[in-house]
Amino acid sequence: MVMIPSFLSRSCRRHRPQRGNPKQLIALSLSVVLSCGGRPFSSSSVQALNTVVITGTTRTEGPPRPILGPRVAQYIRQRLEHRGHTVTAVLDPLELNLPLLEKPHFAYAPSQVPPQLEEIATLLEQADAYVTITPEFNHAPSPGLVNILNHFGSSKFSFKPSAIVTYSAGQWGGTRAAQGLRPILSELGCLPVSAMIHIPNVHQVLDTDGTVLESSSQNQNEKWDSYSDRCFSQLEWWAQAASNQRQLVDPFQVSPAFLQNPSQRNAP
Numbered sequence: 041m042v043m044i045p046s047f048l049s050r051s052c053r054r055h056r057p058q059r060g061n062p063k064q065l066i067a068l069s070l071s072v073v074l075s076c077g078g079r080p081f082s083s084s085s086v087q088a089l090n091t092v093v094i095t096g097t098t099r100t101e102g103p104p105r106p107i108l109g110p111r112v113a114q115y116i117r118q119r120l121e122h123r124g125h126t127v128t129a130v131l132d133p134l135e136l137n138l139p140l141l142e143k144p145h146f147a148y149a150p151s152q153v154p155p156q157l158e159e160i161a162t163l164l165e166q167a168d169a170y171v172t173i174t175p176e177f178n179h180a181p182s183p184g185l186v187n188i189l190n191h192f193g194s195s196k197f198s199f200k201p202s203a204i205v206t207y208s209a210g211q212w213g214g215t216r217a218a219q220g221l222r223p224i225l226s227e228l229g230c231l232p233v234s235a236m237i238h239i240p241n242v243h244q245v246l247d248t249d250g251t252v253l254e255s256s257s258q259n260q261n262e263k264w265d266s267y268s269d270r271c272f273s274q275l276e277w278w279a280q281a282a283s284n285q286r287q288l289v290d291p292f293q294v295s296p297a298f299l300q301n302p303s304q305r306n307a308p
Contacts, residue, residue: 096182114250133184176217198229213238
């Protein structure tokens, strides 16, 4: 996985159904589906989102099992795109190869920011929502993922929602890593939605290309797609609400960043 910028922006018209004749409401519902390209959004008023996915695995090989992170990222990307959203970037710590944090983006003079950091900062700033994907290390999220987050101040993330996806080769699905990630995302200002995605025994759930493995006992595709859609429906709802409010009120005007001196945290 590499950082993949996209220059394609998708959007659908916003509709506000009014009470009235049932036939008119049915016709309006049909027009919503057609105008949005049949995208299965949580609501007809939700527009397509520019989403940044941030992954956590830094493994390059086994043992004992194959690397699991890339297949999880592939599955999540496929689900987001299936719902009509654009994944503008997949930030992979292995591909980015950022150093262990020495100097965050906001600590540089504007003319001296490393090009790689500036490119990532722009992607983060232009995103509507974030999806973080992490394995679990000692009951904590991936150091590689946290290192990416720590390179940027919260002004790049603030007033937008995020979602947490965790996974493991064992039975717990990385749930404890999620609890450690929630306060980090909250501090950055991209509040995580309550519904999370936890995938235990990933090697038994997802194939190497991110597709759901078939099971003789039940429809695995339906199970996992329904599970992930619950999380993404919440992400869509909050992202649209935040976008609507930003058009009415500039959040950085009512909650300005602390920028009086360089020692202050870069936060709204």
